[in-house]
Amino acid sequence: MAVGELFLAVFLAMLFNRLTSPELLQFASQEGVRSKLKKWEKKLKFIDALLMDAEEKQLTDRAVKMWLDELQDLAYDVEDILDEFATEALRRKVMSEHHASSSKERSFISACFTGLTTSAVKFTINMRSKIGDITSRLEELYSQRTELGLEKISGGTSTTAWNRPSSTSVQIEPAIFGRKEDKAKILQMVLSGGSSETNFCVIPIVGMGGIGKTTLAREVYNDDKLIEVFNPRAWTCVSDDFDVLRISKAILESMTSSSCSLQNLNEVQVQLKNKVTGKKFFLVLDDVWSRDYGLWETLKSPFMAGEPGSRIIVTTRSVDVALTMGQSEYYKLKLLSNDDCWGIFEKHVSGSAVVVSGQNLNSIRDKVVEKCRGLPLVARTLGGLLRSKQRYDEWEDILTSKLWDLPEENDILSVLRLSYHHLPSHLKRCFAYCAIFPKDYEFIDEELILLWMAEGLIQQSKNKHLEDLGREYFRDLLSRSIFQRSSINGSKYIMHDLVNDLA
Structure with a gap:
């Protein structure tokens, strides 16, 4: 595009x-x-x-x-x-x-x-x-x-075009790659210090689209240690429509394993309160986008009756969402290693004639990890696309093609476009301008802000200088996982290759 x-x-x-x-x-x-x-x-x-x-x-x-x-x-x-x-x-x-x-x-x-x-x-x-x-x-x-x-x-x-499919708490894979340490840390946060806390604690998991937030939350949700401690448990996919009534009903239905025909928010939340009163509950709110603090205050009100030590995990791409719903801390999910991405890919193409034959396997590995750049979604999607391809030349065509030229059944594009779709209008143009950067280009915030100013991309304000507005724009894009701190130089920033492709 x-x-x-x-x-x-x-x-x-x-x-x-x-x-x-x-x-x-x-x-x-x-x-x-x-x-x-x-x-x-x-x-x-x-x-x-x-x-x-x-x-x-x-x-x-x-x-x-x-x-x-x-x-x-x-x-x-x-x-x-x-x-x-x-x-x-x-x-x-x-x-x-x-x-x-x-x-x-x-x-x-x-x-x-x-x-x-x-x-x-x-x-x-x-x-x-x-x-x-x-x-x-x-x-x-x-x-x-x-x-x-x-x-x-x-x-x-x-x-229909922008909502991602609803997620599920049912484990899709028998094992996940590269998240053992992450799971252990999240479990420690969930299981520790229950009696000293009031009501519940929110644990946000933050990361860019496709990095595996939902998969990690699912692993924690189904852990045997957690199941022994928390009852009831509930899993709800929130998505971009933060409808308090819809979400409250979904949580109640998940906790009771029965449908709810109530259409009044008060009645639904009264039942929710009765369900969690005096109990240590565990709740996952997956894929949250809204930063509306008032809506969050309304949604969480029934859970104030829960037993101290209750937990709510929130997955989101936005640091601002995490800070709105949680305390001052959140868990930042990092990219996977090349070995872990290759492991995911191998699992999803298991049994393919191309892999079994071992033809140019080293070359294939290099191309797969280069395309993934640490995102498990890409490894899984590529594996799913290639498992039905039985000839090496078909693999070569897909692995050398651009992301946007992949067959329509891939979901990488739709996941990434969600990040763009949820940007306010003034940030969409600033993000698209970042297409001028080559891949792996490291930049400092002030450099990009000056470029935005020179191009007239920062909206004038009577109360703020352009530089200050530019810093707000930059911080907002950073909080939404559009930019990332460089792993080489912590004072500089970088765009993931696929985000760069989107721009």
């Missing part, structure tokens, strides 16, 4: 602000093109409403991809014209002020406007030609929406 497609919606929002600015509208009125610019704004807003649908369909529909590319080119051309308007308006203002300040004010003002006449006419003729071209292209793009089947997605998000 081109960078422009990712932040096109943000770019259009910037154009809307410029098209409605009083300075531009005043100058456009003098030039007699104000009505044209208002039509641009109206048409672009219609098109903007279709972008969510278009960005999803362009992955499988080349015609939609071409439509987005043309829209991106048009948006840049509109920005160029608005820049020319701003430059001409400033030129005229400067000339007027310069001549008006001289001792022969009247004669100079007269000469100024006489001198401006020729250049103004040339400017107007040139601009009207460009405006006519933009208008025609805009009308054509607008008319193509019907034949491309583009629609406005209600609510601004497509749940």
